[in-house]
Amino acid sequence: MNCETARDILQKNGFKCTPGRIALIELLLKTKQPLSQQEISNQLSDIDFNFVSVYRSLHAFLEAGIVHRVETGDRIWRFALTDAKDGEEHHPHFVCNSCGKVECIKEMKIPQLSEIRPGYTVEEQEVFIRGLCDKCSR
Ligand SMILES: [Zn+2]
Ligand SMILES: [Zn+2]
Known part of the structure; x- marks a missing residue:
């Protein structure tokens, strides 16, 4: 993980650094x-950033x-930060x-599948690996 701060990420993408947005990005940076x-x-x-604001952001x-x-x-949609250096990255979950x-399995990269078959358009690609995490397999 790089050492970008929440402010860097927001400013670079043209967002105003509101306390709510900073807290949201910091949370995602921290949880990974x-x-x-x-x-x-x-x-x-504990901060004034309600459910609708979280949704919009x-x-x-x-x-x-x-x-x-x-x-x-x-x-349930779950959201995670995307490493800026990878742009639109694809990894299994x-x-x-x-x-x-x-969890994001960022150490494995999946190539962007654009042409799977003539005439087919890929709108989303998602690869899942299911099993037991380190805590549950003990
Ligand atoms: Zn991910
Ligand atoms: Zn588990």
């Missing part, structure tokens, strides 16, 4: 694993490529079958 809107909202409850960050999102089959933890 995908978090749901609810989890983020719970962790930011996450979707603006998504469009700017600051974050990516993953849905593991439970219909690990899902623990026991505790439900979701």
Whole structure:
């Protein structure tokens, strides 16, 4: 992970550094694993940054490529920071079958699949690895 600060990330992408946005990015920098809107909202409850603001910011960050999102089959989108140096990066996500933890497996890269078959358009690509995390497999 690089040592970019939340302010750097926001300013570089043309966002104003509001306390809520800084707290959101700092949370994602710190956790390093995908978090749901609810989890983020719970962790930011002590500052004045409500559920709707979290939603709006996450979707603006998504469009700017600051974050990516993953849905593991439970219909809950989870958001994680995207390494700026990789641009739109593609990596598998690990899902623990026991505790439900979701992690970015950034050490494995998946090539951007653009042409799978003539006439087919790829809109989203997602690779999951399911199993037990280090805590659950003990
Ligand atoms: Zn687990
Ligand atoms: Zn990820």
